[in-house]
Amino acid sequence: MNTFVLEIFEEHEECTFYTVRKIEDGEEINQSETQLFFEKFYNNEGYRECIKEIISLLDYIGEKRGAHPYLFRHEGKAVGLPKNEHRACKDLCLDFANFPLRLFCLRITDQILVLFNGGIKDADKAQDTKASMSFQEAQQFCIRIDRAISEQEIKIDGMFIVGQSVELEEIEL
Numbered sequence: 689m690n691t692f693v694l695e696i697f698e699e700h701e702e703c704t705f706y707t708v709r710k711i712e713d714g715e716e717i718n719q720s721e722t723q724l725f726f727e728k729f730y731n732n733e734g735y736r737e738c739i740k741e742i743i744s745l746l747d748y749i750g751e752k753r754g755a756h757p758y759l760f761r762h763e764g765k766a767v768g769l770p771k772n773e774h775r776a777c778k779d780l781c782l783d784f785a786n787f788p789l790r791l792f793c794l795r796i797t798d799q800i801l802v803l804f805n806g807g808i809k810d811a812d813k814a815q816d817t818k819a820s821m822s823f824q825e826a827q828q829f830c831i832r833i834d835r836a837i838s839e840q841e842i843k844i845d846g847m848f849i850v851g852q853s854v855e856l857e858e859i860e861l
Contacts, residue, residue, distance in 0.1 A: 693708065698750065702753060704799065722804065755795045755801040757795065767792070768806075788809055800844065804822065
């Protein structure tokens, strides 16, 4: 059975970002799924500006607006960033209408957002894109996190997810 660790990625004024890090064969992977996404595309010159724009959008969510539902594209149980609009939010002047990347997330509340991995958006539906593997994994992460919340393995406490122990929480997939 595959497991993962749910951990804080960044804390902001309006929203706490979490991420997941896989555990394979009893060993924790060094990088989270979100770190893998940013590293993969930032290191590709053709996508570096796109990554900077996603970071600007995440900073906006974290510092000014929180994870309001209208900022996200619904992708099954997961949501995607950015939403394909010319102007995704009033205070942020970025054009995401033909944006080539998608970062998959789980919006738990306006104050808690779990970031996963993502990929190149080259079709209308996430499951039909080059990002389909990340899309499928994001769906599985969402299902398991939702189940952990409903079964009270983890709880929501304001801007934080609280587990049964003080240490990082391992969740089976």
